[in-house]
Amino acid sequence: MSEPFTAQRRMSPILLAILVIALLLSVASVFQGVDLMLARGNFEEGSFYLTLGATTLALSMYVLFQTRKRIMKLALKAQPVTSTILCEKCGLKNVRDFQRGDFVFKEADPCPKCNENMVIAEIYREVKDTKKTGTTLG
Numbered sequence: 001m002s003e004p005f006t007a008q009r010r011m012s013p014i015l016l017a018i019l020v021i022a023l024l025l026s027v028a029s030v031f032q033g034v035d036l037m038l039a040r041g042n043f044e045e046g047s048f049y050l051t052l053g054a055t056t057l058a059l060s061m062y063v064l065f066q067t068r069k070r071i072m073k074l075a076l077k078a079q080p081v082t083s084t085i086l087c088e089k090c091g092l093k094n095v096r097d098f099q100r101g102d103f104v105f106k107e108a109d110p111c112p113k114c115n116e117n118m119v120i121a122e123i124y125r126e127v128k129d130t131k132k133t134g135t136t137l138g
């Protein structure tokens with residue numbers, strides 16, 4: 001079973017380039033403003049550059065933060081969480097996707113075999129690179 005595991009984990013290079021340029025421009029702007037104010041005594045123009053720089057910096061940081069948040073969400077989504085449901089009576093094991101509200105020892109749907117209430121035995125996040133330990137002997 002191979003799921004599409006190509007969810008975007010990294011920022012698109014174009015967006016990254018735009019952000020880097022914006023950051024560089026804002027830093028340059030701040031330096032220009034400081035230079036104008038301190039070295040040349042031009043406070044009017046200096047404060048304009050400072051404001052421009054600070055605003056651009058704040059905006060690009062905001063975009064960066066938002067994008068990171070979204071990427072992290074996607075990365076989390078890419079790893080499915082699975083719940084293992086066990087029938088204590090007949091030992092039937094059922095594996096299904098994690099559902100909201102699942103917790104270990106919670107009673108789940110009735111067993112399709114013996115109609116006894118099944119219990120959630122395990123909840124785990126599937127890790128991609130582990131070898132399958134599905135060898136049941138006897």
Ligand SMILES: [Zn+2]
Pocket residue numbers: 087088089090091092111112113114115116
């Ligand atoms: Zn059962």
